[in-house]
Amino acid sequence: MIADFGFGVLVVTFLITLYSVGAALYGELGKKPAFVESARRAQLLTFPLITVSALALIYLLVNNDFEIEYVYSVTSRSMPFYLKVTALWGGQPGSLLFWGWLLSAFTSAVTLRKWDRDREFLPWVIIVSSVTLAFFLSMNVFFENPFARMFWNSAGEFTRAMFLPAGGTPVPLQADGRGLNPLLRHPGMIIHPPMLYLGFVSYVIPFAFAIAALVTGRSDDRWIRLTRRWSLWAWLFLSFGLLLGGRWAYDVLGWGGYWGWDPVEIAAFMPWLTGTAFLHSVMIQEKRGMLKQWNMILIILTYSLVIFGTFLTRSGVLSSVHAFAQSAVGPMFFSFIGVTFITSMALLFWRWSELRAETEMKSMLSREALFLLNNLLFISVLIVCFSGVISPLISELATGQKITVGPPFYERANAPLFAILMLLMGIAPLSAWGLTSAENMGRINKPVLGGILAVPVVLFGIFWNQVNTALGGLTITVIVLAVILIILGFIYMFRRAVWQAAVVATLVTALAAFTYTHDIIALTGFFLIALTLAATLREFWRATRARQHTRQENFFTALWRLVGRNRRRYGGYLIHISMMLMAIGILGIEIFQMETQGTLEIGQSLTLGNYNIEYKEVANWDDLPKGVNYTRAVVSVTENGQYLGDLTPRKDYYYDSQQGMTIPGQYSTLKDDLYVLLVDWEPISQTGATLKIYVNPLVNWLWIGGLIFFVGIIIAAWPDKDPALAPVHAAKRVPQTSAAD
Amino acid sequence: MTTHKGLRITHYALLLALMLAGLLTASVSAQGPTPTDDEVNAIAKQLFCPVCENTPLDVCPTEACRQWRDLIRLKLAEGWTEDQIKQYFVDNYGARVLSEPPRTGFNWLVYIVPPVLIGIGALILFTAFRSWRRLDAELAEADAGSGKEEASNDEYVARLEEELRQRD
Structure with missing residues (x-):
């Protein structure tokens, strides 16, 4: 009964969404504002309706209604209440419903804003967002119904349907469900998917406004100003979704890392790349009235990649292109991406000439030039990722052979691109909008030319290194040297602004070389991190001191007010600082990670770096109410002979889903993480076990950086007291100084 | 009959040889x-x-x-x-x-396509820069006689920058 009700509401919502699209279109084209208003109200109705449908499904999940196939497949009686609720997004049909639910929340919220000034956008925003919502609802209604029951059809095959098929019989009610995949029972996984979905659906709103601007021919940056905070929040959610996913992988997957360049990870990373490029390039449009066409391309790409990412993870295409063809939702997603992308690009080309820049680029040393270079680098990373993800599919289609494109491919190609991005993060904020002369930054001469010429060398190096790993050592040296040349060239160009930071970075690098490592890649990384951190912190320092000097405020008051008066700018700087802290963690684990594995009897020990672990005992027991079998080893840890404590790596086996998970024992410090895994124990003996140890240097800076990132973006996205008073004149020029937002 | 017996002997000999080879392999393995x-x-x-x-x-x-x-x-x-x-x-x-993927046949595309696309992107950017700078030079010529001062769109930022310049 509840299931029928939930499904009925879903169908009604789908019809209302279709009505919303039709009414908005008719109202706009037929000049009948009443229909547009009707469409707006219809869209407003979708959120409460999908809420009712989602609550119906949650009710079924919580009450173990195993007549429903989805409930049977993702819950079991032994699961706690909160996990039964989160099982809403634990499987395909529920995930799609959850996606639609969040999207309806956002689209309803956007229709509630005051539309007086931008009435012409309204029908098109409704149309775009409702078409997207209708698509996701149609997936639930026609293909992936979360309320479907289980039957045997007349041919004796298992089938899912709302009602008894002709000649079919119901599957007998199951005593218990199969339970949620244990990997999804981690707190990180409970928050991670909603965060990613929130990021995904938030990007629908700026896209809808962009399309509205294209259709209505508004060539100014109004759509960007209206959706600035939507974009920032979308970016926040997506970034946090990625970070939480990394933490979840680190804690649960038991392979000593946080990011494996898995296609599912990359599916979420790709819209983040275009979203990040978009965040930067819209500033150029706001400040200088440039890059209007490019910003449109970026938001269209971001939206398409959001749908593409969902398609990759939901269609089964990653397992095999044949699985995609057989899946119900795969071809539908593919068609939807194609139609929306082609339509959006057609609209853009229709308006192409009207979106010309209001001003022109002043100099290759200006901030907009550096932002453009930043965009090129983000898009380059996207190209590498996209190629890596689709190559196995294309290979399977073209040759019938599956291939694997794994971490080495991505790491080799992306590392130099990220290195130059890090450099830009330090230097770009110091440059000025519309800089016309090299007066502030030094004249272009031979070293600068050398730096610029090094760019093609890096590109060639990436290419050659991809082609022939036999010369890996040589080509990596070429790439590193070229990257170093670029760094030196840029530092020379911006020497007046960055010389202090460059001195600090040199000292830090020298210290690292004497005390920590001689690895040239690591030292280059440390230099870049120190340079960007020092340059950014100096910006905080000198602005605060200036304010202190003129306003007679104490340092902290001056800092607080400085940040409060220009949240977007200093929030952005804080995000750059957090990125550098994350880079420390990434560099640490990527370059300095150590591992060893051994089979030990009780009392025996294993040594790695300065750490020694002694195997003390293993225990195995059942927790029947939870339906879990635990195997837990106890090891004592010493560092340079000093006892640090005991760790308890374990293996959990879930009877309902018949799946296991490996939980590491971790000893974490700012210096490194000792990460111990219980690999095996049963085949050996009750007293012996195979243990694997990783030492992950500096990795905790990744998580610390994540927390600072959160603070930074909250500052940047915090609403102004009165947004209407914010400066809105894109074409106005700003002085040739070193900072302007 | 003789042939049959001969075959049987051959079978035994083969079996013996296999066992010996097995033993030898095992002993070689055990040695490593x-x-x-x-x-x-x-x-x-x-x-x-x-x-x-x-x-x-x-x-x-x-x-x-x-x-x-x-x-x-x-x-x-x-x-x-x-x-x-x-x-x-x-x-x-x-x-x-x-x-x-091994660097053979169709798989070459995996390695060649990204750098080519990135190179095209860099070329487009470089061409765009050049055209912008050319236009800028024309604009600068036009502005040369006017002596216009650029105005800030944010009074606070302008003031802050002025303070910073004084400090520098």
């Missing part, structure tokens, strides 16, 4: 040092089993992958090199077991 888990994992890290997608063999917890690791250990004990072992898995399970 047992490969450590780290030696096995160093190779397993570079391989992916066809079932557990995108999970490197060294960390995959499934029984099938454990058997693959045992096979690597066996091959190492038999004196196989890393390349021979990787080739053995490629021969038996296809190129998908490698963490990167």
Whole structure:
């Protein structure tokens, strides 16, 4: 009964969404504002309706209604209440419903804003967002119904349907469900998917406004100003979704890392790349009235990649292109991406000439030039990722052979691109909008030319290194040297602004070389991190001191007010600082990670770096109410002979889903993480076990950086007291100084 | 009859030879040092089993992958090199077991397409820069006589910058 009700509401919502699209279109084209208003109200109705449908499904999940196939497949009686609720997004049909639910929340919220000034956008925003919502609802209604029951059809095959098929019989009610995949029972996984979905659906709103601007021919940056905070929040959610996913992988997957360049990870990373490029390039449009066409391309790409990412993870295409063809939702997603992308690009080309820049680029040393270079680098990373993800599919289609494109491919190609991005993060904020002369930054001469010429060398190096790993050592040296040349060239160009930071970075690098490592890649990384951190912190320092000097405020008051008066700018700087802290963690684990594995009897020990672990005992027991079998080893840890404590790596086996998970024992410090895994124990003996140890240097800076990132973006996205008073004149020029937002 | 007896002798001889070969192989294996888990994992890290997608063999917890690791250990004990072992898995399970596609035939596209696209992107950007600078030069000429001062769109930022300039 509840299931029928939930499904009925879903169908009604789908019809209302279709009505919303039709009414908005008719109202706009037929000049009948009443229909547009009707469409707006219809869209407003979708959120409460999908809420009712989602609550119906949650009710079924919580009450173990195993007549429903989805409930049977993702819950079991032994699961706690909160996990039964989160099982809403634990499987395909529920995930799609959850996606639609969040999207309806956002689209309803956007229709509630005051539309007086931008009435012409309204029908098109409704149309775009409702078409997207209708698509996701149609997936639930026609293909992936979360309320479907289980039957045997007349041919004796298992089938899912709302009602008894002709000649079919119901599957007998199951005593218990199969339970949620244990990997999804981690707190990180409970928050991670909603965060990613929130990021995904938030990007629908700026896209809808962009399309509205294209259709209505508004060539100014109004759509960007209206959706600035939507974009920032979308970016926040997506970034946090990625970070939480990394933490979840680190804690649960038991392979000593946080990011494996898995296609599912990359599916979420790709819209983040275009979203990040978009965040930067819209500033150029706001400040200088440039890059209007490019910003449109970026938001269209971001939206398409959001749908593409969902398609990759939901269609089964990653397992095999044949699985995609057989899946119900795969071809539908593919068609939807194609139609929306082609339509959006057609609209853009229709308006192409009207979106010309209001001003022109002043100099290759200006901030907009550096932002453009930043965009090129983000898009380059996207190209590498996209190629890596689709190559196995294309290979399977073209040759019938599956291939694997794994971490080495991505790491080799992306590392130099990220290195130059890090450099830009330090230097770009110091440059000025519309800089016309090299007066502030030094004249272009031979070293600068050398730096610029090094760019093609890096590109060639990436290419050659991809082609022939036999010369890996040589080509990596070429790439590193070229990257170093670029760094030196840029530092020379911006020497007046960055010389202090460059001195600090040199000292830090020298210290690292004497005390920590001689690895040239690591030292280059440390230099870049120190340079960007020092340059950014100096910006905080000198602005605060200036304010202190003129306003007679104490340092902290001056800092607080400085940040409060220009949240977007200093929030952005804080995000750059957090990125550098994350880079420390990434560099640490990527370059300095150590591992060893051994089979030990009780009392025996294993040594790695300065750490020694002694195997003390293993225990195995059942927790029947939870339906879990635990195997837990106890090891004592010493560092340079000093006892640090005991760790308890374990293996959990879930009877309902018949799946296991490996939980590491971790000893974490700012210096490194000792990460111990219980690999095996049963085949050996009750007293012996195979243990694997990783030492992950500096990795905790990744998580610390994540927390600072959160603070930074909250500052940047915090609403102004009165947004209407914010400066809105894109074409106005700003002085040739070193900072302007 | 003689032929039959001869065949039987041949069978026994073959069996004996096989047993001897087996013993010899076993003794040769026993003579070599047992490969450590780290030696096995160093190779397993570079391989992916066809079932557990995108999970490197060294960390995959499934029984099938454990058997693959045992096979690597066996091959190492038999004196196989890393390349021979990787080739053995490629021969038996296809190129998908490698963490990167081999640089042959159609697979070249994986390596060539991204740098070419990035290069095209860089070229477009460079061309755009050049055209902007040309236009800018014309604009600068037009503005030269006017002596216009640029105005700030944010009074606070302008004031802050002025303060900063004074300090510098």
